[in-house]
Amino acid sequence: MRITVDLAKCQDHGQCVYSAPTVFALDAEGKLAFRTATDGDRYRSEDLDESLRDDVEEAADACPLQAIMVED
Amino acid sequence: MERCVVVGASMAGLRAAEAVRKTGFGGEVVVIGDEPHMPYNRPPLSKEALLGTAPADLAFRVPRAAQDVTWRLGERATGADLDARTLTLAGGETLEWSGLVVATGLTPRRLSLPGPAAGRHVIRTLDDVVALRKELIAGARLVIVGAGFIGCEVAAAARVADVEVDVVAPEQVPVERPLRAELGRALQRRHEAHGVRFHLGTVPVAYLGTSRVTGLRLSDGTELAADVVLEAVGCVPNTGWLEGNGLDLGDGVQCDNLLRVEGRPDVVVCGDVASFPNLLFDDVPRRVEHWTMVTDTAKRAGATLGRHLVGEPADPAPFAPIPSFWSDQYDLRLQSFGAVGLGADDVRVLEGDLDADVAVGYHREGRLVGVVLIGLPQRYQHYRALIAGSAARS
Structure with a gap:
């Protein structure tokens, strides 16, 4: 399972951090930490453990911009 | 089945x-x-x-x-x-x-006023927005009735689109009911700096025009010209x-x-x-x-x-979600955690400046139950955690 985040849509609301705190984080300026992990508008994670599925699905639902996608 | x-x-x-x-x-x-x-x-x-x-x-x-x-x-x-x-x-x-x-x-509440129906809008659905958007052309005169979040957000979007904006509301201060006067006045100043005109402490009493709205008459006697009207008076x-x-x-x-x-x-x-x-x-x-x-x-x-x-038993865990909302107006992000309305009688600036980045706290019986931030995204997690820890009754 992987997640992708559309960083052009993302507005750093941070709701994902509360749903899946081991996957998402905000940096010291309150920006999604994945922004520094990629040059483009799209972040794609490494393979994530299946035990995180509920959390990342909750994060995807909680995103005000619907910028998170969960890939099987 | x-x-x-x-x-x-x-x-x-x-x-x-x-x-x-x-x-x-x-x-x-x-x-x-x-x-x-x-x-x-x-x-x-x-x-x-x-x-x-x-x-x-x-x-x-x-x-x-x-x-x-x-x-x-x-x-x-x-x-x-x-x-x-x-x-x-x-x-x-x-x-x-x-x-x-x-x-x-x-469903949006509608104003029950005499006058033509054409040119009057609400915002709740996609179809509402498609209809309103057609009328928000640069130079058009928009009158928004209601100075809550929806009214203020539409005012901001309309100003960005170079639409003339007048806001009419019975309160003395915009978003007074949800946020109280201090923060409401600060938001009003920001809107006025972007050219929004407020007509507060007054309400519309009639729509002007024959086949379509051309303006409104207010309870204080003012007549406002309008090409389009948004009724944003709650639901x-x-x-x-x-x-x-x-x-x-x-x-x-x-x-x-x-x-x-x-x-x-x-x-x-x-x-x-x-x-x-x-x-x-x-x-x-x-x-x-x-x-x-x-x-x-x-x-x-x-x-x-x-x-x-x-045929399974219900989840025994108590349901205690942390409410959260946001509002975007111009380049401002207003973010709230907790139940601001429960602490509306005890409002304090927690940090910052009402005319810049600010965190405002809403307290009930001395306990922080809600926070509104303008800017300060780096403080979201701090304040949300404070609400989670402090809101409950002791």
């Missing part, structure tokens, strides 16, 4: 249908919606959707668990008999159900179809902490129409019109109903 009927094809309806499925309920799941559209995201309607975001971009993805749901769009529920477990649709059809999800949301819960069942429909549909209506395990409520006790604060049922609460209540309600239908 067992059937679960969800009334309301909104975000709440979608999330509830998914949650019912996730409990293992194998019967039919039918979602009834009076709009012709699949569920879409509403917050952008008063913000970026007025400035160009394509309507198609607002639709929610339908998750795998909800792929086999039957969507009956463009259909309206007109009545329900909870004892007989039936639902009546506008066309006269009667649907039987074994479980019912109430997710019918709200009323859609509960008429549930009348006659002995439910408490005083403000939405009253339900318990599992989102069940009184005495019934087979009827649950979610979204803006649900009046439920949030045990983070107390045990008083309240309606909360916050975006995050829609998903929180829908998942809880769907799980409660699904478990009942598959």
Whole structure:
């Protein structure tokens, strides 16, 4: 399972951090930490453990911009 | 076959249908919606959707668990008999159900004033926005009645589009009721710096014009010219179809902490129409019109109903979600955590400056129950954690 985040849509609301705190984080300026992990508008994670599925699905639902996608 | 009927094809309806499925309920799941559209995201309607975001971009993805749901769009529920477990649709059809999800949301309140109807708008649905957007051309004169969040957000979007904006409201300060005067006045100054004209402490008494609105007359005697008018004066819960069942429909549909209506395990409520006790604060049922609460209540309600239908006990964990909302106006992001309304009598600036980045705290009996931030994104997690730790009764 992987997640992708559309960083052009993302507005750093941070709701994902509360749903899946081991996957998402905000940096010291309150920006999604994945922004520094990629040059483009799209972040794609490494393979994530299946035990995180509920959390990342909750994060995807909680995103005000619907910028998170969960890939099987 | 067992059937679960969800009334309301909104975000709440979608999330509830998914949650019912996730409990293992194998019967039919039918979602009834009076709009012709699949569920879409509403917050952008008063913000970026007025400035160009394509309507198609607002639709929610339908998750795998909800792929086999039957969507009956463009259909309206007109009545329900909870004892007989039936639902009546506008066309006269009667649907039987074994479980019912109430997710019918709200309808904008309209002003009952003399004058022409053409040129008067509300914002609640995608179709509302498509109609309003056509009229928001540069140089047009927009009068917004109502100075709450929707009115202020539309004012900001319209100014960005070079539309002339007048805001009329009975309060002395915009967003006074939700946020109180200090922060309201600070927001008013920001809007005025962008050219919005406020007419406060007054209300419209008549629409001017013959075939279409050309202006408004206010209670203070002022006449305002208008090419287009937005009525942003709040919403009323859609509960008429549930009348006659002995439910408490005083403000939405009253339900318990599992989102069940009184005495019934087979009827649950979610979204803006649900009046439920949030045990983070107390045990008083309240309606909360916050975006995050829609998903929180829908998942809880769907799980409660699904478990009942598959014969499993309800989730014993108390439901105590942290409410959160945001508002975008110009380049400002206003972010709130907690229940600002519960602490409206004791408002304090926690850090920063009301005319710049600021955190404002709302207290009940000395305890912080809500926070509103303008800017300060690096402080979100700090204040949200404070609310989570401090809001509950000792």
